[in-house]
Each structure stands twice: as C-alpha cells, then as structure tokens.
Amino acid sequence: MDHSRDLPLDQVLLGDCVEMMQMLPSGSIDCVFADPPYNLQLRGELRRPDDSLVDGVDDEWDKFGDFDAYDRFTRAWLGEARRLLAKDGTIWVIGSYHNIFRIGAILQDLGFWILNDVIWRKSNPMPNFRGRRFTNAHETMIWAARSPQSRYRFNYQAMKSLNDDIQMRSDWLLPLCTGGERLRNDHGLKLHPTQKPEALLHRVLLASTLPDDVILDPFLGTGTTAAVARRLRRFFIGIERHPAYAEAAIGRVRRERPVPLESVATSPGRRDAPRIAFGSLVERGLIAAGTVLTDRNRRVQAVVTPDGSLNAGALRGSIHQVGAGLTNAPSCNGWTFWHFERDGALVALDVLRAAALAELSPPPGPRPLPG
Amino acid sequence: MDHSRDLPLDQVLLGDCVEMMQMLPSGSIDCVFADPPYNLQLRGELRRPDDSLVDGVDDEWDKFGDFDAYDRFTRAWLGEARRLLAKDGTIWVIGSYHNIFRIGAILQDLGFWILNDVIWRKSNPMPNFRGRRFTNAHETMIWAARSPQSRYRFNYQAMKSLNDDIQMRSDWLLPLCTGGERLRNDHGLKLHPTQKPEALLHRVLLASTLPDDVILDPFLGTGTTAAVARRLRRFFIGIERHPAYAEAAIGRVRRERPVPLESVATSPGRRDAPRIAFGSLVERGLIAAGTVLTDRNRRVQAVVTPDGSLNAGALRGSIHQVGAGLTNAPSCNGWTFWHFERDGALVALDVLRAAALAELSPPPGPRPLPG
DNA sequence: AGCGGGCTTGAATCTAAGC
DNA sequence: AGCTTAGATTCAAGCCCGC
Numbered sequence: 012m013d014h015s016r017d018l019p020l021d022q023v024l025l026g027d028c029v030e031m032m033q034m035l036p037s038g039s040i041d042c043v044f045a046d047p048p049y050n051l052q053l054r055g056e057l058r059r060p061d062d063s064l065v066d067g068v069d070d071e072w073d074k075f076g077d078f079d080a081y082d083r084f085t086r087a088w089l090g091e092a093r094r095l096l097a098k099d100g101t102i103w104v105i106g107s108y109h110n111i112f113r114i115g116a117i118l119q120d121l122g123f124w125i126l127n128d129v130i131w132r133k134s135n136p137m138p139n140f141r142g143r144r145f146t147n148a149h150e151t152m153i154w155a156a157r158s159p160q161s162r163y164r165f166n167y168q169a170m171k172s173l174n175d176d177i178q179m180r181s182d183w184l185l186p187l188c189t190g191g192e193r194l195r196n197d198h199g200l201k202l203h204p205t206q207k208p209e210a211l212l213h214r215v216l217l218a219s220t221l222p223d224d225v226i227l228d229p230f231l232g233t234g235t236t237a238a239v240a241r242r243l244r245r246f247f248i249g250i251e252r253h254p255a256y257a258e259a260a261i262g263r264v265r266r267e268r269p270v271p272l273e274s275v276a277t278s279p280g281r282r283d284a285p286r287i288a289f290g291s292l293v294e295r296g297l298i299a300a301g302t303v304l305t306d307r308n309r310r311v312q313a314v315v316t317p318d319g320s321l322n323a324g325a326l327r328g329s330i331h332q333v334g335a336g337l338t339n340a341p342s343c344n345g346w347t348f349w350h351f352e353r354d355g356a357l358v359a360l361d362v363l364r365a366a367a368l369a370e371l372s373p374p375p376g377p378r379p380l381p382g
Numbered sequence: 383m384d385h386s387r388d389l390p391l392d393q394v395l396l397g398d399c400v401e402m403m404q405m406l407p408s409g410s411i412d413c414v415f416a417d418p419p420y421n422l423q424l425r426g427e428l429r430r431p432d433d434s435l436v437d438g439v440d441d442e443w444d445k446f447g448d449f450d451a452y453d454r455f456t457r458a459w460l461g462e463a464r465r466l467l468a469k470d471g472t473i474w475v476i477g478s479y480h481n482i483f484r485i486g487a488i489l490q491d492l493g494f495w496i497l498n499d500v501i502w503r504k505s506n507p508m509p510n511f512r513g514r515r516f517t518n519a520h521e522t523m524i525w526a527a528r529s530p531q532s533r534y535r536f537n538y539q540a541m542k543s544l545n546d547d548i549q550m551r552s553d554w555l556l557p558l559c560t561g562g563e564r565l566r567n568d569h570g571l572k573l574h575p576t577q578k579p580e581a582l583l584h585r586v587l588l589a590s591t592l593p594d595d596v597i598l599d600p601f602l603g604t605g606t607t608a609a610v611a612r613r614l615r616r617f618f619i620g621i622e623r624h625p626a627y628a629e630a631a632i633g634r635v636r637r638e639r640p641v642p643l644e645s646v647a648t649s650p651g652r653r654d655a656p657r658i659a660f661g662s663l664v665e666r667g668l669i670a671a672g673t674v675l676t677d678r679n680r681r682v683q684a685v686v687t688p689d690g691s692l693n694a695g696a697l698r699g700s701i702h703q704v705g706a707g708l709t710n711a712p713s714c715n716g717w718t719f720w721h722f723e724r725d726g727a728l729v730a731l732d733v734l735r736a737a738a739l740a741e742l743s744p745p746p747g748p749r750p751l752p753g
Numbered sequence: 754a755g756c757g758g759g760c761t762t763g764a765a766t767c768t769a770a771g772c
Numbered sequence: 773a774g775c776t777t778a779g780a781t782t783c784a785a786g787c788c789c790g791c
Contacts, residue, residue, distance in 0.1 A: 078490060108499040112486025119449055127516045128479040130501050132553050139549060142538040145498045148551035167513040178510060180519035182503050281760065331758060340433045344759050423786040431761045439784050480786060506764040512787035513761050558783055561766055576784050
C-alpha cells in the first residue's frame with residue numbers, strides 16, 4: 012500500500028493533533044512517536060512538565076476532574092494514532108509517573124500490544140531540592156505494536172551493535188538535552204521546556220523503523236523527531252499546535268542533512284538475508300554429494316545426497332530435520348549444526364552459505380545521492 | 383493511635399487478601415508493600431537457543447480472564463489497603479509492564495498520591511532468547527502516599543548514606559534473588575517463581591518506615607517482606623492464600639534474628655554525613671546489621687547499623703569516622719581498619735568490598751553514536 | 754492454516770575436573 | 773589440599789515467519 016501521494020511527507024502541520032490526524036488516511040503510518048502533554052491546566056490548556064515547577068503545580072491538581080479529562084484526551088489521540096498505523100506498525104509514547112500509567116492502561120484498552128517499557132535513565136537529572144523523595148532520574152517509554160498479531164519491526168542486530176555486541180536492555184542511560192543541541196530564543200532561554208535529546212530518538216528510530224518509513228509525531232514540539240528522522244532518511248509527519256514551536260521545528264529540519272544513503276542501512280540481521288537452499292550448494296558444486304557431515308563433537312554423522320537431503324541410517328530429510336532427529340531435539344539449525352572436514356579442520360555449513368551469499372549479492376559500492 | 387492490641391502482629395494470615403484485610407481496623411497500618419500477580423499472559427512455551435525449556439510463571443494465581451477482571455481485583459485489594467493505611471501511611475506496589483500501568487492508574491483513581499516510580503534494574507536479567515524485543519531488564523515500583531495531604535515518612539539521610547552520600551535516585555541496581563537466599567524445595571527447585579531479593583525490601587523499608595512501624599504485605603509469598611521487617615525491628619502482617627508459601631514464610635521468619643536495638647536507628651540528618659558505599663554491603667546482606675567489627679588487634683569495636691554507619695558507644699558515623707575517633711587519629715581508612723570474624727579468623731571489610739564490586743559490575747555505558 | 758526452515762542467550766551461582 | 777577453569781544450570785517471558 013503506497014500512500015505517499017496522499018501524505019504530507021516531511022511537513023509540519025499546524026493545529027490540534029486529533030483534528031489533523033483525522034485528515035490522514037488509515038494504515039498509512041509505520042511508526043508513531045509521541046511525547047504528549049502530561050497536565051491539564053484549569054483553562055483547558057495543555058502544559059508540558061517543567062521540573063522546577065512540578066511541586067507547585069501538583070498541589071493544585073483536581074484529581075477527579077483532571078484525570079477524567081486527561082483520559083478522554085488520551086483516548087482521542089491514541090485512537091486516531093491506532094487508525095493511522097499500518098497493520099504491523101508500532102508506537103512509542105514517553106511520559107513520567109504523572110501520566111504514563113494512564114497512557115499505558117489506555118493503550119492496552121484500545122488493543123495495542125505492549126512490547127517493552129523502556130526506561131530512559133538520565134545521567135544528569137535535576138536533584139530533589141527538598142529532600143522529600145528520591146531523585147526523579149528517569150522517564151518511561153512504552154513501545155507497543157498496533158495489535159498482538161502485528162509482525163512488528165525490531166532491528167535486533169543494530170541494537171546489539173550499539174551496545175558492545177550485547178543485547179540492548181530496557182534501560183537506556185542518556186544525558187538530558189543541553190548545550191548546543193538545546194534550542195534557545197534571542198534571550199538565551201530554552202525555547203521548549205521538555206526538548207528531548209536527539210540520541211533518544213536516534214535509538215528509537217534505529218530500533219523500530221527502516222529507511223523510507225513514515226514516522227508520525229503528533230506532539231512535535233521543536234522537532235527532535237523530525238530532525239532525527241530526516242537525518243536517518245526516514246519520512247516524518249509532524250503536528251504541533253503552538254506556532255512558535257512549529258516554526259522552530261521547520262527551521263531545524265531545514266538545517267538537517269541526511270546521512271549518506273549507504274550508511275543508513277544498519278547492521279542487517281541474518282533474518283533479512285536472502286534464503287539459500289542447501290540443495291543449491293550441492294547443485295553448484297560447493298559441496299559434493301557423498302560428503303560425510305558430523306556435528307562439532309563428531310558424535311553423529313550423515314551423508315549428503317545429490318538432491319540436498321541428508322542420509323543417516325533410517326533417517327532422511329533436510330539438514331535441519333536430520334540434525335533434530337539425531338539429537339532428539341524439537342528443532343535444529345542445520346547450518347550451524349553440521350560440519351565437514353577441510354584441511355584437517357571441521358568447518359560449519361554456515362561458512363559455505365556465507366560464500367554462496369557473497370557470490371549472489373556482492374556488497375554494494377557507494378551510490379549516488381538523489382536530487 | 384495504638385492499634386497493637388487489635389492487630390495480629392508478626393503473623394501470617396492464611397487466606398484471600400481482601401477478606402483478611404476486611405478483618406483489620408482502619409488506619410492501623412503504616413506501610414503496605416505489595417507484589418500482586420502480574421497477569422503475564424504467556425502464549426506458549428519458550429525455549430533457549432540450546433533447546434532447553436524456560437521455566438515460566440504458569441501458576442493458577444496469575445490467571446485472569448481479561449483486563450477488566452484484573453482491574454476489579456486490583457481495585458478491591460487497593461481499596462482495602464487504603465482503608466487500612468494510617469493518614470500519613472505509604473504504599474509500595476511492584477510490577478512489570480503487563481500490570482503496572484493499570485495499577486498506577488487505579489492508585490490515582492482511588493486518591494493515592496504517587497511520590498515516585500522506582501525502577502529496579504536487574505544486574506542479571508534473563509536475556510531475550512528470540513531477539514524480538516529489548517531484554518526486559520527491570521521492574522517498576524510505585525511509591526505512593528495515602529493522599530496528597532499525607533505527611534509521609536522518607537528517611538532522606540539514610541538513603542543518601544546508602545548511596546555514597548549522593549541523593550538516592552529513582553533507579554536501583556540490584557541482582558535477582560538467587561543462590562543461598564532463594565528458597566528451594568526438597569528437589570532443589572525454586573519454591574516460589576518470583577521471590578524478591580531481600581536487598582530490595584531492605585531499601586524500601588529503610589527509606590519509608592521507622593522501627594516499630596507496622597508493615598502489611600497482602601501477597602506475602604515466601605515472606606521476604608516479613609523477614610526483612612523482622613530483621614529491621616519493624617512489625618509485619620502478612621497475608622498469603624497458598625498454604626505451602628505461608629508455611630515457608632513462617633519458618634523463614636522464625637529463623638530471622640532482629641538486629642541489635644541500638645543499630646536500627648537510622649542516621650540522623652547531619653550535614654557531614656559519612657562518605658561511604660559501605661551501606662550497600664549491609665543492604666545486600668554481605669554483612670549483617672548488628673555485626674561487631676574490631677580492629678586487627680581487637681582493641682576497639684563497633685556495631686554495624688542497617689544504613690551502613692557504625693555505632694561505638696557515643697560515637698556514631700561512617701566506618702572511617704568511627705575508626706578515626708576511637709584511635710584519636712585525624713583520619714582512618716575504615717575499609718582496611720575494620721575487621722569481622724568469619725570461620726574463626728578476622729577478615730577486613732576490604733575483602734567484602736572487592737566481592738561486592740565484582741558482583742555488581744554494571745552493564746556497559748552508552749557508546750558514541752555512529753554517523 | 755499448517756508445516757517446517759532456521760534464527761535466537763547474559764550474568765551469576767554451583768559443580769566437577771584439572772593442576 | 774587449595775586454587776583455577778570449564779561446563780551446567782537458572783532467572784516474572786505476554787520471545788518467528790513465510791510459503
């Protein structure tokens with residue numbers, strides 16, 4: 012389904028996020044990132060958290076009226092977001108203890124399927140000045156698929172590479188947005204109270220989207236999502252009701268340069284590689300029929316047949332089936348299980364497959380930039 | 383208000399938690415710690431890459447029909463818990479993304495006032511075997527006061543002492559409950575699928591309660607809350623519906639020895655607080671509160687307190703300060719000065735510190751991002 | 754919708770073997 | 773005997789995908 016003609020790609024829409032979302036076609040968005048306002052002031056205006064004011068604001072919270080209004084607001088925008096998401100799309104929502112529990116419960120009620128809650132641990136949080144609580148040193152992100160049936164995107168290998176080749180955990184240590192990255196007005200004051208660090212969005216988009224995916228941010232603010240999306244060669248659609256924020260976001264995106272095309276292809280997982288049939292290796296002479304295969308410890312063995320199946324006594328079948336059968340395992344990856352002898356050493360079939368793959372698709376050289 | 387005559391102090395009540403709570407008088411509890419069923423909704427078996435089977439939580443007590451049934455259950459027990467709490471009481475609830483958002487929203491709906499969400503970062507979580515999500519490496523605790531008007535207890539200085547004299551943050555790094563602390567049946571299998579580490583309860587109770595406070599755990603399980611409460615000279619009331627769990631908890635509490643009376647008083651809020659990480663050793667059970675320390679020649683001695691300071695007659699302070707005070711020295715390295723007896727021999731604190739460091743080696747920090 | 758190819762694991766504790 | 777090391781085991785898990 013290609014919606015690109017109907018979509019305002021790489022644009023910032025000025026206005027209310029629910030009204031704007033209602034104008035977009037269903038199923039057209041691959042990923043939503045949302046940093047919703049967490050508090051409703053008395054006049055119905057939405058405010059973002061400003062840590063230095065939290066204590067003062069808390070005391071005036073009318074819990075029943077405000078919770079109810081906040082829930083209605085949350086159901087409205089999350090419902091629209093779900094309509095816009097493609098079948099396999101995912102959503103990220105960030106919040107603090109003031110609002111994240113209500114958001115999580117409503118996500119579940121609407122049929123979203125939570126995949127992880129991810130903790131952004133701030134390396135430089137604001138201290139608790141009054142010494143009455145623990146230092147509030149984190150925010151919570153919820154990552155959810157549109158439904159339990161969604162075959163969502165997760166770039167496992169890219170995340171692992173980002174983390175010293177160890178699985179990425181659900182707690183991320185990142186500094187607050189400060190210094191040159193922080194947008195400021197003419198008086199040197201921060202333009203937006205809760206500007207998110209680009210590193211956070213970098214990791215979010217790298218984990219759960221592909222180049223050319225369409226990412227929607229219904230509360231764009233000063234455009235961190237848009238800037239990082241453009242940098243990583245994803246499309247974005249931003250919605251922001253505050254003209255000054257929207258203007259800042261537009262300028263920020265305009266200054267952003269996409270990274271070279273060949274560098275956005277993040278570490279491909281083995282799942283993404285084209286499938287090679289073992290039989291094709293026999294066919295192409297990379298391994299001869301009659302070759303004796305063994306496991307790593309030479310405990311079991313089997314013989315390669317001309318059609319690419321294996322023979323082991325009464326057992327006959329694929330490299331996976333025979334491996335599983337001989338080890339009484341429910342399943343077996345024959346590519347890594349079976350070995351053959353070359354120059355006196357045992358070599359895994361996977362080595363042959365890698366060679367075959369390289370032959371099929373040589374690594375791409377640098378490609379020209381469009382436009 | 384003294385309810386102690388009406389209360390089943392230091393007892394384990396066998397039965398449904400809501401029914402049991404209904405029998406207790408209003409306003410009689412200082413602190414609730416609750417580890418309710420998580421409503422995990424596992425969809426099938428999970429195998430490791432080596433085909434071994436993961437032993438998940440498939441117990442009947444974790445089965446609920448749908449979110450609505452779980453919400454009704456949650457409102458019932460949280461409502462009773464709120465009735466039992468004293469005006470200034472607080473509650474801790476621990477959960478994962480499967481249930482914690484519903485619990486947080488219901489806490490707010492019932493009028494509780496959230497003070498912090500605290501992240502238990504697991505130093506040794508189970509990996510994500512299929513590589514389809516981030517490693518689920520944390521659980522979330524919500525700490526809330528009975529109402530916005532509660533003048534709740536927070537032992538700021540004790541928490542600071544536990545954390546190298548820096549404000550305690552909202553993310554806590556602690557290992558899972560394993561090894562000798564884990565209760566096992568005759569076959570060596572874990573007695574309870576979700577036994578919490580004592581270090582977690584140590585920090586919770588030290589942060590938010592005083593000696594002689596009454597702590598209620600409506601889902602006692604195998605009694606971690608009860609054991610740590612007794613050790614720290616708090617009273618507990620435990621409720622557990624599963625007879626085998628309750629029995630294990632009772633035996634466990636019976637084996638528990640309260641620390642010496644003079645050592646449970648937490649650090650007074652002094653400006654020159656001890657500069658130590660020694661407190662974390664106490665918290666994690668590497669050295670017990672109440673342990674008598676001596677110098678190498680057994681000339682002086684002091685007692686370990688739960689927050690990691692030492693008591694020696696009128697002297698009280700860090701391991702360094704008390705060592706210096708007792709020897710009339712201007713300064714003293716408490717790590718090498720103080721010893722305790724193990725297997726008849728004197729062992730320096732420094733030995734413990736090395737062990738603790740190895741155990742708590744944190745995951746790698748953020749690396750510079752590519753591009 | 755079922756079948757089967759084939760992709761997927763970190764930290765800590767404990768035991769047994771080796772030196 | 774005492775120390776080191778390799779291997780086995782375990783931990784609240786809503787853990788695959790395409791033909």
